[in-house]
Amino acid sequence: MSYGRLIYHNKSSTYFGARVVFPLVQATTKRNVSLTQVVGVNGSYINDNLNYTDITQQITFIVERPIFYKDWFTWGMDFGDWLTCKDKFVKYEPFYFDHFRGWHWEAYVSESPTVTPQSSNIANVTMSLACKPFLIDDESIKYQPVSTLPIYNPTQYNSLPLFHIVGNGDFTMTVNGLDYQFKDTDDELFIDSEKCLVYKSLTERRTSRAILPNHEYPELIPGKNSITLKGNYSKFEYQPRWGRAIV
Known part of the structure; x- marks a missing residue:
């Protein structure tokens, strides 16, 4: 012991x-x-x-x-x-x-x-x-810049990331070939796949300005993932939130 x-x-x-x-x-x-x-x-x-x-x-x-x-x-x-x-x-x-x-x-x-x-x-x-039911990787809840290179999910489970965009206007974020559109962004935006929310702050929701494929939030699959962003922005970062089931 x-x-x-x-x-x-x-x-x-x-x-x-x-x-x-x-x-x-x-x-x-x-x-x-x-x-x-x-x-x-x-x-x-x-x-x-x-x-x-x-x-x-x-x-x-x-x-x-x-x-x-x-x-x-x-x-x-x-x-x-x-x-x-x-x-x-x-x-x-x-x-x-x-x-x-x-x-x-x-x-x-x-x-x-x-x-x-x-x-x-x-x-x-x-x-x-x-x-x-999932343990979360300590480092993956820290914000990091979204790479222009493929992003590798080291686990065997889909992750539910949190994206943060600083900028204005309309954006199209493409994750593994799926387009997620966000209209009329004012200064900054969070896309929270775990909470299924789009917001500027937790009291300023922006979900009504989002167009999500099949009304589903982005997930990062095991292995390689591609992420791109089109629009007028000064920062694009995320928390990948890698997890492993407690089994």
């Missing part, structure tokens, strides 16, 4: 004297498939919804309470505050575990920490994360 760190909002669990017990009992996702029995037919009709289910990942900590906490009550309050989403509404956020080496969960706390003291300064703590 060894230990690791959980990192959230740029703060490590070790600040609280908490080390994650490793190896984890790794929760895994499953394909979202439903079966329909057909009378007189061997087997069932398979309805593949082409996605994966969320997972619930339990995490266990061994905690040596830092001396600047006088008791487990004050420690638990601060530990819980650290893990609480700071926005008005709960959302998926990055949780980093150092043993994953370059990948992270997108998750929120679904079960708050339970503290079981073993002595005056040692405790076992358990909590659960509700995680999306």
Whole structure:
């Protein structure tokens, strides 16, 4: 048995004297498939919804309470505050575990920490994360310029990128031969394939100005992808958001 760190909002669990017990009992996702029995037919009709289910990942900590906490009550309050989403509404956020080496969960706390003291300064703590079914590559959530050369998706899964354009007027973005048109852009534009949104800001939607092939957002397939942009722009960047299913 060894230990690791959980990192959230740029703060490590070790600040609280908490080390994650490793190896984890790794929760895994499953394909979202439903079966329909057909009378007189061997087997069932398979309805593949082409996605994966969320997972619930339990995490266990061994905690040596830092001396600047006088008791487990004050420690638990601060530990819980650290893990609480700071926005008005709960959302998926990055949780980093150092043993994953370059990948992270997108998750929120679904079960708050339970503290079981073993002595005056040692405790076992358990909590659960509700995680999306894909681990996300750490580097791929950072903006990078869109290359004029083919872009290579190193995973076996389609990714749902986030594009950012700074410019004005009309644009045509072509991804793997499909044209995505955006009209009357005013200063900047985000095309978010995961959230299925086109916006200038989260309070300034621009979806009505977009023409998407088959009303679908761009995806980056495994292997080579080509991306071009036509229009008057000064910046064209993206987050590729490479992912791997937790299977």
